[in-house]
Amino acid sequence: MSDLMNALGAYMDSAEGPCVVAATRVLDRELSSEMHRHARGQLFGSIKGLISVQVDDGVWIVPAIHAVWLPPHQAHCGRSHGPYHGWSAYVAEAACADLPKRPCTIRVSGLLREAVLRLAGFPPGEPPSEAQSHVCAVVLDEIRSLPAEAFGLPLPRDTRLQRIARALMANPADARDIESWADFGALSSRTLSRRFVAETGFNFTAWRQRVRLLRSLEMLAEGMSVTAIAIDLGYASVSAYIGLFRRVFGETPASYRLHLQTKA
Structure with a gap:
């Protein structure tokens, strides 16, 4: 090879x-x-x-x-x-x-x-x-x-928003509210909300949700259980994670992982 x-x-x-x-x-x-x-x-x-x-x-x-x-x-x-x-x-x-x-x-x-x-x-x-x-x-x-x-995660251009985005990518389970994230990025929550939509096409909540879902795909491929993924990513319950996954990807996490393992 x-x-x-x-x-x-x-x-x-x-x-x-x-x-x-x-x-x-x-x-x-x-x-x-x-x-x-x-x-x-x-x-x-x-x-x-x-x-x-x-x-x-x-x-x-x-x-x-x-x-x-x-x-x-x-x-x-x-x-x-x-x-x-x-x-x-x-x-x-x-x-x-x-x-x-x-x-x-x-x-x-x-x-x-x-x-x-x-x-x-x-x-x-x-x-x-x-x-x-x-x-x-x-x-x-x-x-x-x-x-x-559209299967990706667009990154904002503003350096303050990038700092927030990369922190969330590093730890998708971080549960800070939008005001706390605005303080972290040194801007107002109103500016954070407005610029996130303008630069990524997603509002802040939807973007954070997408980070968690995409990270969950990685974790499924790495062999983690659905329960462990839901807990590690900070979902309110396993069923909440499964329900959101099904709405976005059209199947359950377990079915998706099976496809990853058996695709030939």
């Missing part, structure tokens, strides 16, 4: 080679990376497990049914939660002209996943065959046509 990744690495910042190159990774431990960027665009997701990705103005928690698209030169970092089986596709900058201009999440179609896995099977370092070029075209068509979905 290391030889494959080394060979693939030669393409990440190069226009040479196929317009799309891909690889898969299987690890029995967590995978993490520092903030970095590539000259190529990148699409990546998981076959089994959960990943989180951060860019300058947002964070995504990405289950196996979604993938993150990053345009060329986009700074990002990421990590998996628990054992990781995932894939990445790198798109030459010239082929990104009609692909999304900003980072986004897309729901992965069966066709897209299979096309990426097929590309990962082609030997790196060799001139692209006609078959490989056809599969590249399928991947590009799928990225271009699949709908973007």
Whole structure:
């Protein structure tokens, strides 16, 4: 696997080679990376497990049914939660002209996943065959046509709000009320409320709720029980957590975890 990744690495910042190159990774431990960027665009997701990705103005928690698209030169970092089986596709900058201009999440179609896995099977370092070029075209068509979905957590731009947001991301169970958070950020509660909506599209309560739910996805992937998650994240009861999870994601936490564990 290391030889494959080394060979693939030669393409990440190069226009040479196929317009799309891909690889898969299987690890029995967590995978993490520092903030970095590539000259190529990148699409990546998981076959089994959960990943989180951060860019300058947002964070995504990405289950196996979604993938993150990053345009060329986009700074990002990421990590998996628990054992990781995932894939990445790198798109030459010239082929990104009609692909999304900003980072986004897309729901992965069966066709897209299979096309990426097929590309990962082609030997790196060799001139692209006609078959490989056809599969590249399928991947590009799928990225271009699949709908973007709001599955991330936008970060505010105001440095005072960012301080509050990052504190909540570090400890989603923090139960301070909005007045206390406003004091923490050195601004009025009215300004906090107004600017949070303007800069993230969520009111403060909804944003905090989303932090907890997305963190709960990570905890589910790490094998924690539903009861422990509800307690650790400060929900009033286990049933309150389950009910909110079902309203947002359309299934119970237990069902969602089963999908994470059995997705193949």
